[in-house]
Amino acid sequence: MFPAVLTGRTKKNRRENNVHQENFRKKIVKYTIVLTLISAVIIASSVIVVVAVRTAEERSYTAYVDSLVSEYRLRFEEQMASDLETLHLLEALMEKGLLSEETIVSDQVRNLSDSFSFVKVGYYDIHAEEYEVHLPDSDRAYEFANRPAEAREAIRSAWEGETAVSQVYEENGIQTITYAVPVYEDGGICGALTAIRELDVFCDIINSSTTTGDSIHIFWIGEDGSVIAASEGKADPEDGSDLILLSESAGRTESSQEGISRQTVRWKGASYTLYCASVGDNGWSLIYIDNGKEIHSPIYSMIILVAGAFAILFLACITVIIYTYKNTKKDNRRIRSLAEQDQLTGIENLSKFQQETDMLLAENPEYCMAVINFRHFQYINDIFGMDQADELLVETAALLKRVLRENERCCREKTDQFYLLLAETDEERIRRRLEKILEQISGLAAIFHKNYTITLYCGVALEKQCANREEQRKRLLADSEFALKMLKNGHGNEIAFYDQKMHEEKQMSVMIESSRQEALENGEFHLYLQAKKDLRTGRISGAEALVRWIRKDGTMIYPDRFIPVFEKDGFCAQLDLHMVELVCEMQRTWLDMGMEIFPISVNQSKLLFYQEDYIDRLCEITDRCGIPRKYLVLEILEGLAAENLEELNRTIFRLKEQGFQISMDDFGSGYSSLNILSGLEIDEVKLDREFLLSMGTSREEKQKAMMRNVVQIARDLGIRTVAEGVETETDEKFLREIDCSYGQGYYYSRPMPAEEFGKKFLHQMV
Ligand code: C2E
Ligand code: MG
Ligand code: MG
Numbered sequence: 187m188f189p190a191v192l193t194g195r196t197k198k199n200r201r202e203n204n205v206h207q208e209n210f211r212k213k214i215v216k217y218t219i220v221l222t223l224i225s226a227v228i229i230a231s232s233v234i235v236v237v238a239v240r241t242a243e244e245r246s247y248t249a250y251v252d253s254l255v256s257e258y259r260l261r262f263e264e265q266m267a268s269d270l271e272t273l274h275l276l277e278a279l280m281e282k283g284l285l286s287e288e289t290i291v292s293d294q295v296r297n298l299s300d301s302f303s304f305v306k307v308g309y310y311d312i313h314a315e316e317y318e319v320h321l322p323d324s325d326r327a328y329e330f331a332n333r334p335a336e337a338r339e340a341i342r343s344a345w346e347g348e349t350a351v352s353q354v355y356e357e358n359g360i361q362t363i364t365y366a367v368p369v370y371e372d373g374g375i376c377g378a379l380t381a382i383r384e385l386d387v388f389c390d391i392i393n394s395s396t397t398t399g400d401s402i403h404i405f406w407i408g409e410d411g412s413v414i415a416a417s418e419g420k421a422d423p424e425d426g427s428d429l430i431l432l433s434e435s436a437g438r439t440e441s442s443q444e445g446i447s448r449q450t451v452r453w454k455g456a457s458y459t460l461y462c463a464s465v466g467d468n469g470w471s472l473i474y475i476d477n478g479k480e481i482h483s484p485i486y487s488m489i490i491l492v493a494g495a496f497a498i499l500f501l502a503c504i505t506v507i508i509y510t511y512k513n514t515k516k517d518n519r520r521i522r523s524l525a526e527q528d529q530l531t532g533i534e535n536l537s538k539f540q541q542e543t544d545m546l547l548a549e550n551p552e553y554c555m556a557v558i559n560f561r562h563f564q565y566i567n568d569i570f571g572m573d574q575a576d577e578l579l580v581e582t583a584a585l586l587k588r589v590l591r592e593n594e595r596c597c598r599e600k601t602d603q604f605y606l607l608l609a610e611t612d613e614e615r616i617r618r619r620l621e622k623i624l625e626q627i628s629g630l631a632a633i634f635h636k637n638y639t640i641t642l643y644c645g646v647a648l649e650k651q652c653a654n655r656e657e658q659r660k661r662l663l664a665d666s667e668f669a670l671k672m673l674k675n676g677h678g679n680e681i682a683f684y685d686q687k688m689h690e691e692k693q694m695s696v697m698i699e700s701s702r703q704e705a706l707e708n709g710e711f712h713l714y715l716q717a718k719k720d721l722r723t724g725r726i727s728g729a730e731a732l733v734r735w736i737r738k739d740g741t742m743i744y745p746d747r748f749i750p751v752f753e754k755d756g757f758c759a760q761l762d763l764h765m766v767e768l769v770c771e772m773q774r775t776w777l778d779m780g781m782e783i784f785p786i787s788v789n790q791s792k793l794l795f796y797q798e799d800y801i802d803r804l805c806e807i808t809d810r811c812g813i814p815r816k817y818l819v820l821e822i823l824e825g826l827a828a829e830n831l832e833e834l835n836r837t838i839f840r841l842k843e844q845g846f847q848i849s850m851d852d853f854g855s856g857y858s859s860l861n862i863l864s865g866l867e868i869d870e871v872k873l874d875r876e877f878l879l880s881m882g883t884s885r886e887e888k889q890k891a892m893m894r895n896v897v898q899i900a901r902d903l904g905i906r907t908v909a910e911g912v913e914t915e916t917d918e919k920f921l922r923e924i925d926c927s928y929g930q931g932y933y934y935s936r937p938m939p940a941e942e943f944g945k946k947f948l949h950q951m952v
Pocket of ligand 1: 716731732733744745746749758761762765789790791821851852875910911912913930931932933937
């Protein structure tokens with residue numbers, strides 16, 4: 187039965203879904219762990235590399251800055267050394283008498299001083315009473331007494347035999363220094379040779395670039411800490427003096443091999459490193475204040491490169507992982523959509539619907555389930571065409587989605603069947619809603635401009651008392667489907683609620699399916715016989731075997747209830763042969779009792795005709811019971827002929843060869859064709875009881891005409907005719923009138939137990 191299969195499949199789907207979700211979860215955990223590990227490794231190596239590179243960079247940077255500062259100092263010292271060397275040269279010339287004191291101020295020397303860019307070169311005699319200075323008359327300003335104190339001090343040092351450079355002083359508004367060297371005569375000092383230099387040459391030095399092309403902002407600081415000169419342009423801090431003062435109170439000072447001392451100070455919230463190089467003997471120093479922005483060490487670009495490479499690598503890893511994750515998620519979504527979605531309409535499939543139902547029922551059990559099915563969807567397929575029929579299903583799904591509330595669900599299964607879980611338990615409200623829904627679906631035909639009335643039927647189930655939600659869902663599904671089945675052969679839009687009567691019917695179906703084998707073994711299937719009257723002689727001259735299932739408790743079940751079920755799964759073939767056996771055994775008993783027997787018809791399901799050993803088994807039964815085969819009439823249904831006439835004829839031929847008689851049952855009940863009569867080698871045709879049951883209705887005349895014609899054709903073809911459902915004298919009269927051979931019906935006898943039949947209708951042989 188469908189619900190059982192459905193439940194099995196649902197479980198399987200759910201299991202597969204769970205396994206899939208678990209696998210996906212594991213994958214994500216795995217990816218996350220791998221990502222975390224990769225990230226950790228990348229971050230750790232980046233930190234190590236950055237720290238190592240940073241330390242190296244710092245070291246190399248300070249060494250580099252040291253080298254820059256010492257280059258400026260060197261240039262300063264070279265400049266001073268070269269100036270003093272020039273003076274020493276002049277002094278040597280004087281000593282050797284090649285240059286007189288007077289010549290010093292001559293144009294010749296002036297030219298010389300110009301070429302060394304001295305402001306003035308002069309000679310100050312130590313022996314002159316008033317420190318005579320050899321100067322042109324106009325240069326009285328350069329007399330010793332008129333010289334600034336700084337210059338006089340340098341000159342005095344030279345008189346004392348030292349080479350001296352004065353402190354910076356201002357002369358005529360220009361910052362200047364004086365060089366002084368002693369001049370010797372006969373082993374003793376006779377005077378001092380001096381040269382005055384403006385500071386522009388030193389300013390040029392601090393404004394020039396180093397050999398590596400870097401130019402840094404240098405402060406030239408005097409003995410008292412004041413700024414003598416600074417590189418042009420803005421420095422940070424602009425006024426280095428603040429910082430320099432600060433540096434005096436700052437902490438630890440480091441010194442490099444080149445004699446550069448370094449101090450780190452904080453100023454206005456920023457950190458600065460002061461590089462300080464002392465120059466000459468005057469307490470001067472060159473200071474560079476590093477703010478970390480001005481210079482880049484060569485290793486800096488390497489750090490950038492390494493950091494960049496790591497960043498790119500990290501980004502690549504992240505991208506790969508995100509890409510993989512997204513792809514997996516997409517795949518997962520696709521798989522889930524395949525597992526959970528109806529691919530045609532896009533709504534949920536039954537498996538997903540059941541999961542959702544369980545969830546909703548767990549929150550609130552106040553739900554009902556409805557199953558809607560289209561009537562004759564195969565016609566819709568033919569009339570609309572496959573594409574439009576599909577479109578109709580899509581539109582139906584969309585309509586259902588629209589009319590359902592947020593806490594309600596629907597799904598499609600089995601082509602044209604839709605399931606609805608409605609948050610309703612009041613029968614009247616449910617009926618009203620469903621009627622409207624069916625009406626709206628019927629109305630969809632208008633979209634396709636088809637003059638065809640779409641009709642639907644719908645089964646509804648309400649389950650209020652259930653042990654658990656899964657049980658409730660299973661029962662809702664099974665019961666609504668059962669209610670739906672009850673409407674299958676109806677007309678128009680119909681709704682059926684699963685009720686007590688249906689419940690009993692369902693119980694019965696379950697019982698029929700589960701206990702039939704046991705019933706067969708226990709002899710619960712009994713042989714009933716219904717008499718057939720020969721209308722010409724007026725005598726009972728035949729009977730039909732009809733099965734009755736009488737259960738242990740005495741309840742009788744009629745074949746209409748169980749034959750259709752048995753026909754579906756093959757059990758019917760087993761039962762039919764059992765009936766043949768019962769018939770033959772009964773006839774054997776009657777023969778043994780010396781009774782006169784006549785042919786008995788046994789209904790044969792079509793399944794038997796496809797069994798290879800069918801004829802052999804029939805023969806085996808008749809032979810075992812010793813019954814001549816002409817006493818057995820095999821009733822087959824006309825539907826069988828419609829399937830494969832040739833094959834059927836071959837079996838009929840073989841059966842007749844063995845002596846059995848063949849009767850075509852229920853002729854006229856389906857889409858009968860008279861060709862069957864001419865095409866099949868049958869002995870008898872039974873006119874369906876519907877013909878006679880229509881007597882007294884509007885169809886009477888037509889049915890009569892048909893019976894008359896069928897009987898006539900059959901007679902012409904040499905086939906016996908039997909009319910079923912003879913209930914009245916009028917029926918019999920009409921049958922005689924049309925010359926029908928036999929009559930069978932309640933008018934003569936109801937089906938009765940075989941023994942009772944024997945007593946009533948059989949006679950002793952004479
Ligand atoms: P059927 O072969 O056409 O059997 C005739 C049915 O019509 C019987 O119903 C019988 O009780 C009923 N009937 C007889 N006279 C009258 C009458 O005057 N008026 C009305 N209204 N009905 C009448 P039953 O016994 O319920 O059997 C129903 C069907 O079940 C049979 O139709 C037959 O197709 C099937 N059937 C019965 N026994 C067997 C069996 O052993 N094997 C197979 N395969 N099918 C069987
Ligand atoms: Mg029959
Ligand atoms: Mg019949």
